Amino acid sequence: MTETTNNTDSQLIINYTEESVIKKTVQLQIDSIKSIATEGDIIFRGGTDIESNIIRDFSNTGKLFSHCGILLKNRGKLVVTHILGGTTNPDGSILSQPLEDFLSYPDNESAGVYAVKLSEKQLYKLYHFIDSAQKQRVTFDLHFNLFTKQQLYCTELLIDALSFARGKKNLYYPTSFNLKNTKYFFLNNDGDYFSFYPVDKFQHHQSLNLKAVFRFPNYQPGTVTR
Template sequence: MRIPHLKYFWLLLCLVVTACHSPVPEVKAMDDHQKELQEISEQIQDGDLVLRLGNDITSNILAQLNLKDKRFSHIGICFVENGTKLVYHSVGSEYGTHNLLRKDSLQNFLDLSNNLSIGYCRTGLNMVHLKHIHDTLAQWYLQQIPFDMDFDWQSDDKMYCSELVAKAIMRGTDSVVIPITDTLGRQYFSIDNILGTFPTDSTGYYTRSLRKQ
């Protein structure tokens, strides 16, 4: 009668040993992710769109607002200031009271410990247009524009992430028009509408299991 119990004991022991050793490959995997993060960060240039998909439920829901390309839930624009790559972006209430237009380091924006996928898109816009976009974002940053929880693209006193990027691009150029998504009675700027405005071969993409350039 004791043999089955002994069998279960050894099975449990094997599971415990396996569990104790499981963090080792995970650490190696994260090291590999950090190498990819460093590589893709080095490729990002002044004026590139930067993208990510968070590892939380809210990010997954936001990604579904994209009708065609659901790889990303958040977008910003990277500019180099005093030799440092910084990302202008607007984030919501998960950041508590700091739900204002932010200017974070590129490394922090793309942090793979908080994101499942990261990427960038090169717009191909000229230096004059990029300067106008940068100046527009810098002005909005000083104004401390808050995140728009109502997702109302028709007002400028508050802006959600893709609205911020779309409006900055259109106001900084005289030729780019980013379309509005109209679905289920709601209109909004989606991330895939912004990406669809620029050549698809200008996008770099990395996720936990796949990398594309």
């Protein structure tokens, strides 16, 4: 009986310690990002839940991140504008969250900030696109269908916004995956092929010209400059 109690107490201590480490890690990310991030930057995070792992599986060059948003100003403060579904956002609406809330997402284990070059005019157009999408009540696309512009997923929202800001129809085109006989066959929207904007391709595509200014856990803040 005593042994069982001791084991339970030990597990509670381990869980408490792990939770403390996670909180400190998240706070490190928040403090570091706040010191370097600016309006228009793209922010990434990496979850470990089922949905996040599915998104990671579609990345080829790196599986560090599973979700992204863009840093914009709301009443003078930087917020993360992004779109997602699930239990944390049941109505699937476009969110504008404080940085703390975005990075404190359950099971989040990584974060990154990438600078994107935008003129003042392009930044204005980007705000206009996001504002219009929110007014039109664009929601998260659970089926990841590129032909339904009333529903978008995270990378699709940002690609459409940046394409509009830069005055281009498409900055780049999605990747096609053959899902026949794979565990993701249920995502098929058109035959056996599934067209998707993977997070890693969005992160590294030359047409976007994104530059990493912070990434955790790969390197520490201050080692990369704009």
